[in-house]
Amino acid sequence: MFQSFVVPSSQVPGYSPIYRHPDYKDGTHKDRYSNITTLYELFKAQVKNHPKENFLGRRTYYPETNAFGDYEWLTTTEVDEMVDDYGSGLDQLFAKHAPDMNEETGQQPLGLFSFNRPEWLLSELTAFRSSRYSVGISDVAGVETAEFYIRCSEVKILVCSLDKIPRILERIEHTPDLKVIVSMDNLDCSKPTLASQAFNAETAEKLRSKAASLGIVLTDVAQVIEMGRAKPTEPTLPTPSTYCTLSFSSGSTGLQKGILINHGAFTVASRAAHLGLQQRNTSHLSFMPIAHIYDRYVIYTFMHDIIRIGFASGIDTLLLSDMQALRPTVIMTTPRLLKSVYDKVALATVENKGVAGILSRFAYKSKLKRINSGRGFKHALWDRLVFRKIAQLFGGKTNLVVSGAMTLDSEIQNFFRAALSCNVIQGYGQTESIASGVIQKIDDVSTGIIGIPSPGVDIRLRSIPEMGYNATNRKCPRGEMMIRSEGIFSGYFKAPEKTAETMDGEWLATGDITQVNPDGSLTTIDRMKNVIRNSSSINVETEPLEIIYGAHRLVDSVIIHGSLRAYDLIAIVVPKQETFVPWAQKIVGNTNAGLVELCKDERVADVMASELRAHGSKAKTSTPVVIGAVHLEPRDFAQIDREFLTLSRKLRRFKIIQYYDSVIDGLFQKLEKAIDLQIETPGSSQ
Template sequence: MLKSFVVPSSEVPGYSSIYRHPDYTGGTFNGQFADITTLYEIFKAQVKNYPKENFLGARTYYPETNTFGDYEWLTTTDVDEMIDDYGSGLDQIYAKHAPDMNEETGQQPLGIFSINRPEWLLTELTGFRSCRYSIGVSDAAGIEAYEFYIRTSELEVIVCSMDKIPRLLERIEHTPKLKVIISMDKLDCSKPTLFTRAFNTETTEELKSKAASLNIVLTDIAQVIEMGRAKPTEPTLPKPSTYCTLGFSSGSTSTQKAILITHGALTVTSRAGYITMEQRSACHFSFMALSHILDRYNIYAFMHDVVHVGFSSGVEELLLSDMQALHPTILVTTPQLLSSVYNKVAASTIEAKGVYGMLSRFAYKSKLNRVSSGGGFKHALWDWLVFGNIAQLFGGNLRLVISAAVSLKPELQDFFRAALSCNVTQGYGQTETVGLIITQKTDHISSGDIGIPSPGVDIRLRSIPEMGYVATDPQCPRGEIMIRSKGIFSEYYKAPEKTAKAKDGEWLATGDIAQLNPDGTLRTIDRMGNVIRTASSIYVELEPLEMIYSTHQLVDSMMIHGTLHAHDLVAIVVPRPETFVPWAQKIVGNKDAELVELCKDERVASEMTRELRALGARAKAPSKAVIGAVHLEPRAFGDVDRDFLTLSRKLRRFKIVLHYDAVINDLCQKMGNDIDLQMKTSGSS
């Protein structure tokens, strides 16, 4: 039985049939939540229906010890009252200092520059009260990236954590339209937070003086709320056609694009997410960057019912500690985080030696059989003996894990279903699709696919003959994922030619290649921008290979590359220091050798190449997609000043290739190959 509904007589030359969710064969929501048409209405319904529920939470910070305690909460009523006062104050600030509307959008943008915290979502909702649209600004990819966001969106008012203020002021000439900076943290330092550690009353006075000298208004949210409380204004509520945010594509294969999204679009996709995930009274752990669309999509989806949104502390090393303090029921994450945890816990369980290793492997197989046969995710004995401690790492209360960004390996998906005693699903989406548009149903247990169309979404495949993909193949349809929905983006900001290129009539061309499985689910198999052709005349899918090789215990992350005139591939490998250093020290015969020195040693690189080739053989990687040479890089791709990762932790492949151009040339010469480093970078990102 097919899990997707096939629209009759919908196949046309060059395209597959149209596929829909089996419960929504008409392509609509059947009137569910028809009275809610904007994100602001989703929030106001939350206030009306659940007025005293805990809504936004953050861990208490203790500056004396630089530690975090339990979560403190704002209720829906607290947030609603703050939004009225905050919004009235913002209205006064815009009227005085930034009164003009953006010529392109007819609205006013509101910048938000911080890691995830309650004030982020509070500020976005406050902007909605007066038809303003948010610009999520992030410096995760470096200084140039966040200045690009501010300049491109023509921001005049930005709300940020206190630690961002000095850089904004020091480099104000790079963001010339910026007029007002509003600190999330109190400028008088009366309430210490993680973001005020480097400040005191003297240094904040210096910031105020510097801002005044630059004709920049510097204030904080507390003062804006007081302004609004003293002089209330009437709200100007958004419509479905009103823009809610200007997002940015991940930039993994090309220059980033600014993407305009309406209230109607994000409301539609979040409603589909709520229906699909089937989660009530959710406790959501927010740690994936809110400047990216995915986490907001999930939050607004869960807001169709009771939702408690607990934000991470902002310290990456404390992610698991945060979850243990919050006890979330929902975790929206990436394969990278799951892979990192897997590498730590698998070594002491299913990969362990001795009796406990044997017991763990038996328990794992037993639980997988139980899950696949419909017996449920829990097993009293094995959860007590083997898996209980792993579940407790994530807070011990998870009901659903959703993996996004890139495909999750079946082995990881199966392992965490057993280890966390809950379903682990995955989905597919882009900024342009305004969240997940294809998802696995929570009541279907499968691995290796991304699921079926979400409610209200039409999916079809478009043939890519130059890459050998035929969407009309009756045995195995393959092609570019095309999407038709009321939930896709409106346009690229000030880039009509890019908007036209991304759309095929009313369909969005995603640039991702999928295969339709016999059961009606989809599996991503390629990316038009993440594919290279080797001298062997084969197309090599880079991301699946990187997922295979990144599971090696010596590897933290890597990028694989190849050329039209090279038969073998090369890899830029960032080692995992805790396992790599002792391993490499044995090779060079020096127990005092450090990471940087070891990465430069050709003997170590040669042995790493052998290790990866052996792993590829065990994992049955394509026989013609062989790693022939390795460059060991001691610095992580995620270092702030490198700009090598997108907000969703995907590789910015074109930037990495440019940076390591000479290195890749050298590796290819050592393999005896001619050099041609032209990459295929077509398609959206």
């Protein structure tokens, strides 16, 4: 059965036919929510339809032990009342300190800078109440990036967590438009949070004095709410064409760009996902950076029905603890997180050498066979004996896992289908497409695909002849994915030329090379900007290789690079410490050697290169080029520089390659010397 609907007579020279979701052949997706045209209307519908339901939650924080307890909740009704009071207070601050509209947008931006927490979403909803738009600044952004966002977007009022305020004030000359800072944490420190643990009332008051001396008004959310309660204002409601957010691109392939999105587009994109995922009464753990589109796309998608949004504690190592406390029904995540958990769980189960390993492998194969034959995801015996503990790591209530951002390794996808007794599907989207575009059907158990067009989304491929991709090939169309929908961005902020480069008429050019599979599903196979050429002029697609080599049990992260100087590739590898250290100690014959020492040892690097070559051969990589040399990096890329990761936790290849310039040069010199030795060796085939 062909999964996608092919629009008749839609093929034109240089392009594939147009593909649509088979249940929405006319390209629209009308339902009972079609009358909702803004995110603020969506929120108000949540309040009206589900009054007094638990809505926004956070874990109780105990500063004396730096520990977290159960979730505390604000109901929909309580949040609605807070939005009105908070909005009235912000109206007064804007009127007094930042009355002007932004020249580019005709609206006022509200900056939001913190890790995921109720005040973030509350502030965004408050901005919507007065037709303002949010400018999200991720907690993982470095200080210079944060300042760039504030300066570029001309933010005058910033809402942020208390821990961010000292460094903003210390470098206030880098954000000259800033007039008001609103702390998400109480400045009297009466309600301790993770972000305020290093402060007390006295140090917070010193911050207020310093701010005043710099001409900055410093207040907090609680005080703004009190201002609004004392002097209410009337809402200025948005329309579909009103901007709701300015979101910065991940920057994985170049400079970050501000992406303007309006209410109408965001509402359409979220409704499409709601129809595709078909989830009701959802508990969602918000841990992906909320400043990025992905997490908010999820939130507004599930807001079409009952949704409980539990915010993560803000400590990465406690993420599974957060899941166990919340017990989410749907997990929206990335391959990076799933691989991290898989590497730990697999060691104790399917990769275990003992009896437990034999039992786990048998259970896994048995369950996978059951799933692939269409007999369901649950198994009374194996779930109880083997997989129940793994499911409990994620809270034990998971109905669906959706992975985005990059391609998920097939073995990991299948493992979690068996372990969590639910489907694990993949999807594809960009910030420009509001995270929407392509997603697997919730009953599709295939791997290696990103799915079919979402409801109301048109997909077609554009031929890229210089890379050898032909979108008009009948058997296997390949080309750059193009997206057309009412749910795409309005344009780049102050960069019309970039907008023009990205749009082909009505179509968004994604830059991702995709193929239409024989069954009508889609698979991303390449990235236009992630292609390198070796000395034999072979085009090498780096991303598929990084997925394959990144799945190796010794590898945590990997960057593959090539050059016209050599035939083989080189790899910058961050090892998976738990598996790498004992493996490498055997190579050097020293059980006391630590991670840093082992990474410096040339013998270990050479054997790692051999391991990766064997792994690539086993995985049947699509390129004949192999890993010739490896540099082992003992630190996680994000520990070296937080700018090495995008907001969606993808690696910024261009920044990493720049950083390792001298290391990469040394690796290619090593490959060149090896070639010279082969040429000079008597009797060689050269």
